[in-house]
Amino acid sequence: MSLAKRIIPCLDVKDGQTVKGTNFVNLRYAGDPVELGKAYSEQNADELVFLDITASYEGRKTFTNMVQRVAAELSIPFTVGGGINELADVDTMLNAGADKVSINSAALRNPQLINEIACHFGSQVCVVAIDAKETDGHWQCYINGGRVPTDRNLFDWAREVEQRGAGEILFTSMNHDGVKHGFANEALARLADMLSIPVIASGGAGKMEDFRDVFKQGKADAALAASVFHYGEIGISQLKSYLSQEGISVRL
Amino acid sequence: MLLNYTTLEVDVAIIKYNAGNICSVANAVRRLGIEPNITDKADEISKADCVLFPGQGEAAYTMQHLRNSGLDRLIKELRQPVLGICIGMQLMCRHSEEGNTDCLGIFPADVKRFCPTLHSQKIPHMGWNSLHNLKSPLYEGVNEGDFVYFIHSFYVPQNELSVADCDYIEPFCASMHRDNYYATQFHPEKSGRVGEQIIHNFIEIARPNHD
Numbered sequence: 382m383s384l385a386k387r388i389i390p391c392l393d394v395k396d397g398q399t400v401k402g403t404n405f406v407n408l409r410y411a412g413d414p415v416e417l418g419k420a421y422s423e424q425n426a427d428e429l430v431f432l433d434i435t436a437s438y439e440g441r442k443t444f445t446n447m448v449q450r451v452a453a454e455l456s457i458p459f460t461v462g463g464g465i466n467e468l469a470d471v472d473t474m475l476n477a478g479a480d481k482v483s484i485n486s487a488a489l490r491n492p493q494l495i496n497e498i499a500c501h502f503g504s505q506v507c508v509v510a511i512d513a514k515e516t517d518g519h520w521q522c523y524i525n526g527g528r529v530p531t532d533r534n535l536f537d538w539a540r541e542v543e544q545r546g547a548g549e550i551l552f553t554s555m556n557h558d559g560v561k562h563g564f565a566n567e568a569l570a571r572l573a574d575m576l577s578i579p580v581i582a583s584g585g586a587g588k589m590e591d592f593r594d595v596f597k598q599g600k601a602d603a604a605l606a607a608s609v610f611h612y613g614e615i616g617i618s619q620l621k622s623y624l625s626q627e628g629i630s631v632r633l
Numbered sequence: 634m635l636l637n638y639t640t641l642e643v644d645v646a647i648i649k650y651n652a653g654n655i656c657s658v659a660n661a662v663r664r665l666g667i668e669p670n671i672t673d674k675a676d677e678i679s680k681a682d683c684v685l686f687p688g689q690g691e692a693a694y695t696m697q698h699l700r701n702s703g704l705d706r707l708i709k710e711l712r713q714p715v716l717g718i719c720i721g722m723q724l725m726c727r728h729s730e731e732g733n734t735d736c737l738g739i740f741p742a743d744v745k746r747f748c749p750t751l752h753s754q755k756i757p758h759m760g761w762n763s764l765h766n767l768k769s770p771l772y773e774g775v776n777e778g779d780f781v782y783f784i785h786s787f788y789v790p791q792n793e794l795s796v797a798d799c800d801y802i803e804p805f806c807a808s809m810h811r812d813n814y815y816a817t818q819f820h821p822e823k824s825g826r827v828g829e830q831i832i833h834n835f836i837e838i839a840r841p842n843h844d
Contacts, residue, residue: 384801385761385780422825427761453660458782458823478656480823503689505757505784548759577755600753602760632761632780 385632386596386624387427387603388617389581390610392417394463395434397443399611415450421610422457424617427632429455430483430551430605433463445477452478460508468497475502483551485510486524489531489538492545499546508581509547511538513568514555520568527555535568536575543578550576551605553583561587561609569599581605589615589623596629643840645669646681648708651698652688652720654820661822661832675707683713683839687822688720692744692787693732696724709737714839715814716832722809722816723787731787739814742792747802757786758801762819769796769810771817773834781807781817781824781831789818 393400398412418429431451433444441464448461461474462483471482488495488509498507512523513535520535539550552572554565564585572580579602582595586606595601609615621631645662647655647669655671662669662685669685670677678684686708688695699705708715708725717725724736729744736744747756761780764772783799789806791798797808799818809816815835821828 383762384758385763387760425825452656453663456661456664456823456825456829476656478660480657505759548757574752577752579755579759602755 383630385427385630386601387581388425388592388620388631389428389430389603389605390421390426390617391430391432391583391605391607392611393432393434393607394444394447396440397447400434414447415454417611418451418455418459421617422455425621425632426457426617427603428457429459431459431461432483433461435464445473448474448477448479462508462510467494468501471498471502471506475506481506481508481548483508483510485512486526488542489522489524489533492541495542495545495547499548504546504548504578507547508549508551509542510551510553511535511542512553512555515565515568523555527558536571539572539576543576547578549579549581549602551581551583554585557585558583559608560585561591563587563591564595564599564601564604566594566599569595569601573600573602579603586615589620592620593624593627593629596624597627643667643836644680644682645685645836645839646678646683647671647685647687648678648704649673650695650702650704652690652695654689654719654822655687657820657822658685658687658718661829662836664829665833665836667836673702673704675703678707679711681713683836684708684711684715686715686717686721686725688718688724689784690720691732692720692723692729692734692736695720696734696736699724699737705737709739712813714835716835717814717816718822719785719818719820722818723785723789725809725814725816726789729787740789740792740794740809740811740816742789742794742806742809744787744789746787749802754802757784758788759784761824762799762801764797764799764807764819766798767796769808769815770838771808771810771815771831771834772797773837774830775827775834779827781819781821781827783807783819785818 460481522533581603582601583605795806799807
């Protein structure tokens, strides 16, 4: 056996509630991120990502309280992201019990933040999320939730992120996100060949075969998805049985 | 479903020092219904029914902290069950290649750095991997091949005190037991139900009036 490929559901949280709808018939509190996280954990999700999409100060406090509850109630690793702009934010999240933090726009605005997180808390804590879009074969990085283009190229930025001490890269292809026709396997494989840190693939999951392909062709270490899990289109236990039959090492 | 303890039944101490993940370990113990005592006080640690020695950090730095606070001698003198986790297990060995550090010497083993032979073998070894050759009451109810969560760049080679093995780059020691000392390279506190079972088993070993 070998290190298992990880399946990671991502939960968007606004004012303490999960945003995307859920289709869990037996779940009374699907809007509560902690209850939803627990349900995923029971289905053998390997890790969870909680993204705070609240902007307000009050919302941040609610999110921090939620992180504490997740840490108290769940026994699998979890990453938190959204609104992390400086070292103090990282400290708050780790003290609340998060295992890792994910930074995106803040890293592109201030790349030194990656070095600081790695130096103060260790590389294993630092996940750098990259949103990028391909136009005529050129992959360009975006910030502010994919609204603002930057002059950075995906592959150059990924290499810099690794050199600065990131522990993992979470790459979302904006071309594939929401389309449900599979992940950006070519770009992912190029990242995997280039980097020596794990790559989490995001954007494009629609059916179980997409997960097989992202591990086999995209050489990803982990795959992240939101809506296919939230709407119950793919069950995590069912997905993992399928991947195992396809010869992919997963935790059953 | 695991037993749910009442707080008075068992006194679980968690050694408080400058290492990460102490909160996660405390949360895992709380999920079993026990309020642990997170402490660096020698008398409180000495009188506990069992002691958890967690860790996440750098060997030389954490070892220096243990020496400065006298916790190094205390840990070596404990007679109740002690469970070292991750860097806790590594610090219980003789020596670590990380920072060329002399450690506590409870286990006669030396800690090495992983040397990848393929590009796909990434360091740290991070994620879920499976346990094999289980042979301790710590693994009661845990099956060969069950997955647990690892995150480490240094490892203990296979040895005669090994009570669970794992395979990454090469087979290595995932868990050790000698006398009252137990250790896991993986994080039971982050290993889902399997991890809960292991922490539960450890507390069962330590529980007063255990028969």
